[in-house]
Structures are given as C-alpha cells and as structure tokens.
Amino acid sequence: MKWKFGILLIIVMIIFVGCSKDSHSKVDSQSYSAQSVVEKYFQYRNEKNKDKLLTTLTEHWNAPNVVWGFENLDSIRIINIEEEKNEKVKKLYLSTGRGSINGTKENNLKVYKVKYVVKNKNDSVGPQESGTYEWWYFVIRKDESSPWRIDDFGV
Template sequence: MKRKLILIAVVIMFMFTGCSLGEKKVNISNSEKLKLKPNEVIENYFKYYGEKSRTGILSTLTPWQNKPNTNFEFDNLKSINLINIVEDSNLKQKEAYMKYGRGSVNGVKEENVRIYKVTFDVKCKKDDASAFTTGRNVEWFTVVRKNKNSPWLIDNHGEV
C-alpha cells in the first residue's frame, strides 16, 4: 500500500511539474531563433539529432518538413557528431536550388539562401536499416530565411 502511494505521488509530481519520461521537449522562441547564424542552425540540428529530440530538430527546419510520418530513425542511431561546416563559395548549388529545387517554389530570394557542405560522423546499430551509413557522411545543407527579420532554417539537405 505504501509503495502505491509513493508511486501515485511521483506520478502527480511529474504531472504538475511538467516533467515527462519521454522525449526531451525543446521550445525555442522566435527571438532566440532570430539570433542564430545559418551555421549555428546546422549545429543545433546535429545537437538535437544526437539528443534524439524530434521537437528540437523540427525547430531547425522549415515548416514543410514537419510531417507526422517523418521518421528520424532514432531507434537505429547510436550517435551522430558534427565534424565540419563550410559555406559553399561555388554558386552552382545555390543556382540549382533556386532554379530546380525548392527555391523555385517557395518564393525565397537568393540573398536569403546559404549553402553549406557539412561533414559528420554517424554510428548506427544496423547499417542496412538507416538512411545514414556508419562512418563519415557529407551532405549539402540549404539554409533559408523569408527576409531579414525572420530566422534561418534548414530547407533542404542531401548527399554531395
């Protein structure tokens, strides 16, 4: 009986303090997002990925990527670590994004687009069960903002 009362008290405490036993919720205000540089948004993306925080990752992405069926494959992830972020000085990737990618449909202006070549290390539980492969990965990240008064967000990323 005493154990039941203690268990009930602990559950009630979690309810009233807003604690949860599940995913770590991330709540970043728009003013905090506005302060971030494009490369810092990418850094946060990897930080939240390592924490396996869906809400954290989504805070770094443009809204079109927030779909209920999006699977971040946390169950297969052992670790993910950012190694390097380099802004792309070659305009080919930006031109491709603007002409053929999401830049052709989302209304973003070229001055509000940044492209980065990102190197990161991944460790998976099983290599054949993930979009990532264990080891070093390199992807292009496209970071955009609507205008000078809006935050930078990752709009697209994929293999080099």
C-alpha cells in the same frame, strides 16, 4: 511605518521577479546564425530530440511521413562545416530545387558543406548506414527579419 515597509517589500519583490530568468524557456532559434542552425540541427538529432530538431527546419519537415531513425541512431556529429562559395550550388537550389517551389531569394539563402559521421546500432536499418558523409545543407529565411531554417539537404 508599516505601510512604508510593505511598499519597500513590494518594490524588492518586483525587482527580484523582473530580473530573474526563466530557465525553462523555449528554444529561441530566431537569433541563431545560419551556420549555428545547422550545428543545432546536429546537436538535437544526436540528442534524439524531435521537438527541438523541428525548430531548426522549415515546416515541410513536420510531416508524418518523415523518418528520423532515432531508435537506431547511436550518434551523429559534425567533422567539418563551411559555407559553400560555389554560386552554381545556390543557383541550382533556386532554379530546380526547393527554392523554385518556395520562392526563396538569393539573399535569403546560405549553403553549407557539412562533413559528418553517423554511427548506428544496426546498419541494416535506415535512413543512413554508419559512416562519414559530406552533404550540402540549404538554410533559408523568409526575409531579413525572419529566422534561418534548414529547408533541404543532400549530396
């Protein structure tokens, strides 16, 4: 009889452990849409979380010469985000922008026009002064089964 109770206890423990969630799991940006990657980028930048921020960006952003300006940033937030429908913007990225270097194909590129506001503690310290900006964000993936990542941004 004791062995039946022991087996039952083991089964219950296996079910319990198997159904529990790890609340400390890593950020899974693999499943994010292209637009939500941009939204997460702003969230993590506002949180001044470089590790999570880097999960939204392509590898070339993980370099020692990249200045994030977290120490001066008070806040950053999106006012508006919409997918850029002008095909010329995509074509420019693919022909003369970073797309000409990394070999991105048009079906693996999305461009978003993002209007956002930055507030700094001290405007004499970069990388951007406090104010409202409207920039394009170029989000790419290697192929259809790869995660979306921000590759470039600017005016």
